[in-house]
Amino acid sequence: MSIAAVVFDLDDTLHDKSATLRLFALQQYDRYTLRQHGVGERDWLARYVALHTELLPKPAVFLALGQGFGLPAELVDTLATDFDHRLGLHAVPFPGARELVHEARAAGALTALLSNGRDAFQRSKLAGLGLASAFDVVLTSGAAGTRKPAATLFEALFCQLAALRPGLRPADVAIVGDSLAHDIRPARTQGWTTLWKSPLTDASADFSSPQLLQIHHHLIPLIRPTTPQEYRYG
Ligand SMILES: [Mg+2]
Incomplete structure (x- = not known):
């Protein structure tokens, strides 16, 4: 993976x-x-x-x-x-939130935010968290006109990511979220890898932990920046 x-x-x-x-x-x-x-x-x-x-x-x-x-x-x-x-x-970040986003990007991954809420309001939280420029794509339900868990929202986000990185496959995408219904299950339906921020486990979650630090340790080693060449010849 x-x-x-x-x-x-x-x-x-x-x-x-x-x-x-x-x-x-x-x-x-x-x-x-x-x-x-x-x-x-x-x-x-x-x-x-x-x-x-x-x-x-x-x-x-x-x-x-x-x-x-x-x-x-x-x-x-x-x-x-x-x-x-x-x-x-x-806005108050959870411990390790900024480090997780920044290190995912530093390791070569595209980063995206997918959030239900009013666009300007959610973006003002990103600014307050010190994450205003930490994402390659920000997609909110307020801007898209549809809310998680709608499949169309996940598909729209995937299209935006694939436009930035041609050859990207659903299996190359991971999601980190706290909601089984809004984040984890619809992402699993798309074929994404799912990291559930929760003390519980579920068949639709590839990994789960209530601590971002644990999610960090699991996720970052999985990141491999891919290039179109790898798909062309691989
Ligand atoms: Mg949430």
């Missing part, structure tokens, strides 16, 4: 979403002096993280926070806008 392109999921794979949410919840609490509105810091943090984890649309999250804590409507709008504009800048 050899790998010539590595596709990464973003949230809960490279990006420690719950750490970022906790950090940002407390920042907003301080910056918008929510204590003066009678909001308790612990209650705010707990409700903030719980609502964002429910994967509601962001306006619904802030509406619910505003109603729950009795905040004025203008303040709720301000908090929601601030979230969109600034959360990405404070």
Whole structure:
């Protein structure tokens, strides 16, 4: 087995979403002096993280926070806008995330990001993580108009990678992701190698570990940059 392109999921794979949410919840609490509105810091943090984890649309999250804590409507709008504009800048990476992406590329692999979410928002997280220029291809559901696990999204990404490296085969592509349903199973259907960021195992995952460091040790030695010549004569 050899790998010539590595596709990464973003949230809960490279990006420690719950750490970022906790950090940002407390920042907003301080910056918008929510204590003066009678909001308790612990209650705010707990409700903030719980609502964002429910994967509601962001306006619904802030509406619910505003109603729950009795905040004025203008303040709720301000908090929601601030979230969109600034959360990405404070994105917290998992230990080893940057090293994994950079070393995959340094070893000769193409690197790609495949993420469900609004395009500008997901890209702002990449900037905050220090990974803005670490990928050869960035494909978000917001830009593509279709979400993982749609096969068309995986196929579109493969086409973009193959355009950069003619002769690339599905078997040369690996994916690193935390979601069995959104990352691992649809990638396996494409014939890609699958690395599941999880403490569990599954028949559709070629390797699994909850630690990026373990995934790093498994993945990097598999990377062999391929050239069109190898396919032409090989
Ligand atoms: Mg994820």
